[in-house]
Amino acid sequence: MKNVLLVDDDRDVLEALESRLMIAGYNVIACASYIHAKDHLVPGFEGCVVTDIRMPGKTGLDLIARANAVDPELPVIVLTGFAETETVVRAMREGAVTVLEKPCPMEMLIETIAEALARRGAVLKLRKSRVKRAVAGRPPKDRALSPQLAEYEAELVRRALKRNDGNKAKTAQELGISRSQLYAKIKILGL
Structure with a gap:
């Protein structure tokens, strides 16, 4: 499981991150807005979300709320150039697992994504085993x-x-x- 839903309205940043993450072996779903990203948020999504906060229209905070409503255990990583305390606190309150400030060292982002995907994999595996036990019983x-x-x-x-x-x-x-x-x-x- 190496899926990353990447959301950023800055096309240059989006393309650069997409390339770097693909080189690192991730399957990247790149979206330039909330509107394009929201349909990828489904229960059981086998991956994590990396999103910017400030975007035209609906923001990264809206995306975090949507992800949390769809699946409260779907990990969302915020990558923002505006990491004021209020923004960080609000993102964490909405359900982000962490907030990283741009420019973020690529190694740190990749490590954070790997941790989020490992947690996500464990959650999905546990869900599947519960369902199998429930069906069998x-x-x-x-x-x-x-x-x-x-x-x-x-x-x-x-x-x-x-x-x-x-x-x-x-x-x-x-x-x-x-x-x-x-x-x-x-x-x-x-x-």
Whole structure:
């Protein structure tokens, strides 16, 4: 897993970083704006995000929020030329794993990306093993049609729990199931 979603509105910076990261062996998805990047943010994205903060229209902070809404464990690295304390704090509060200031030594960026990808790989591996255990342990009538559907179901429950701050009664109501069904799903899915 070596995917990097790279977002920067400065074309020269974007192309230079894309080239350097490709030389380092990464599969780079280069985007010049939030609009182009947002569709690559999907649950289970096998990679990390590297984004600038200041961009026309929606900013890097908007992208961090979108990534966090799609998958709270998707690592986002901020690479910015404007690393004021307020910006750094806000980016970290929104869910960035780290903030690096431009110009950043390439070795530091590559090391940070490698750490983020290692963490992401561990998260995705854990999710897959939970889904496999959940599917294997379900009675036949409750078993998902496929591991992919079980993973999707787990993600739906995980997101609903997060939206409701862990309140199981509200989560069950939102999902249209009873609380006992929700408790059983949580147990089966290992959440």
